[in-house]
Amino acid sequence: MHQRHHWRPHVMFKLGFLVNPIAGIGGSVAFKGSDGEDIANQAKALGAEPKSNLRARLALEVLTPYKDKITIFTGKADMGEDTARALGFNVQVIHYYEGDVSTASDTEALVSALQHQQVDLLLFAGGDGTARNVCAKVQGFFPVLGIPAGVKIHSGVYALTPTAAGRVVEEMLNNQLVSFLDADVMDIDETAFRQGVVKARRYGEMRVPSHLQYIQAVKSGGKETDELVLMDIAAHVIEQMDEELFVMGSGSTVAAVMQEMALDNTLLGVDLVQEQELLAQDVTEQILYQAIANAKGQDQQVKLVITVIGGQGHILGRGNQQLSPRVIRAIGKDNILIVATKRKLQALEQRPLIVDSGDPSLDAELSGYLPVITGFHDQVLYPVASPGLLDA
Incomplete structure (x- = not known):
């Protein structure tokens, strides 16, 4: 502050x-x-x-x-x-x-x-x-x-x-x-x-x-173009990139971060980035999990960048199945960076972001209020829930 x-x-x-x-x-x-x-x-x-x-x-x-x-x-x-x-x-x-x-x-x-x-x-x-x-x-x-x-x-x-x-x-x-x-x-x-x-x-x-x-x-309000807001979100994420291994998830907002670094991006896949260099593209769950294990074995932090996929507000379980429960647990809740424009969050009309990892206990652990990066040094707290919690 x-x-x-x-x-x-x-x-x-x-x-x-x-x-x-x-x-x-x-x-x-x-x-x-x-x-x-x-x-x-x-x-x-x-x-x-x-x-x-x-x-x-x-x-x-x-x-x-x-x-x-x-x-x-x-x-x-x-x-x-x-x-x-x-x-x-x-x-x-x-x-x-x-x-x-x-x-x-x-x-x-x-x-x-x-x-x-x-x-x-x-x-x-x-x-x-x-x-x-x-x-x-x-x-x-x-x-x-x-x-x-x-x-x-x-x-x-x-x-x-x-x-x-x-x-x-x-x-x-x-x-x-x-x-x-x-x-x-x-x-x-x-x-x-x-x-x-x-x-x-x-x-x-x-x-x-x-x-x-x-x-x-x-970076708030309707005067700015989405392109400018995405650029500012990218600047915030890139500023945090040092020696950590970054797992770059699916979606256009994550793609904007990759574009700002001039790196090839797999729009509907998962890429690995370290020190703003592309290590691997469109990795499988198995390769991803092994890369995380290798990084942690070298005392390196691993961070995950994800965004809202689809109109219902999913951040896990839609278009990023490579992010399995064991992958998410290996990364850790505190190392998940959620990125989204305020316009996209407002379109949810106060509905929570959804986690549907396939593991109800993990979904429960991820539920609550999480920070969402909405601009450069600009974050909001937004509710996250699992389908089970939504139905309750």
Whole structure:
């Protein structure tokens, strides 16, 4: 569990305010992001108009009743100054960029300048690329909160909407004790994404307000594509891969983990992986059991990655009969990693996951609430039951 930090009110609230003027400009013309000056110029040539300052204004409008309590520290012109002044806030410009357009280096320079002002919070408007730039320089000096304004929004540092971002700051201004936690900064490779390939990685973490009503949970909600969620599930599993022997079960969610490692996958079979290398494909129950025994004989851990197979919620007993009772017992309940998207779990309409191993006593042992990996560092507890328990 991340350590929580608490903010306590000052007499004057010092608000850092940063707008990436071109964030989201590629969205209306079907670009997969706005990273890079060339992409922004192409988008403008196609008629796209910047909207990030409009979204930033929605957040600041919530705070206009508190103008006498706030000093805003920002960058010149469309990096924040224009929007803040238009709403009548007390503004101090601490960064001036050259030329007509600010760049990612200006974002980083402004964040560095804000460190000397000891701001209480940085409110920034942009997308995942902007979050990366902020993360590179913030270094824990102050907490941050993102106003969603980009094409790519799946980092956990963003509020659900611009207005929601304003509401979080409003709670701080109303002397409420607001807790903070560390949230992940994620981004995808736009060049690969435009070619239909999703490649993403975690770039770090930043402190954000932990208000569940207003702050976006990483990898949850309908805004993300299933492909992005699967990629994040894969990242969580791969992060745990060291010297252990991994038994990769059947199903498309497990296949996504294999794909992220660029390994051949047996969609309806079981594969063996160690140190992110493919050891054996489509193994039989006997070969699988022997491989587990050999690994344990060398004091190596064995972990099993399984997912929901079929529409009824089976995790054992459908399409993965190689995972026999003796195999499951050899692996151990604590070494089973269940992976599934929240969308797939919601489709079960609160029905439990089903284990049907053919051994009623094993099924009973596996029943209860088990963690399900639903994203990168994102897990939920979900009920697991055997057919016998379901009928009882």
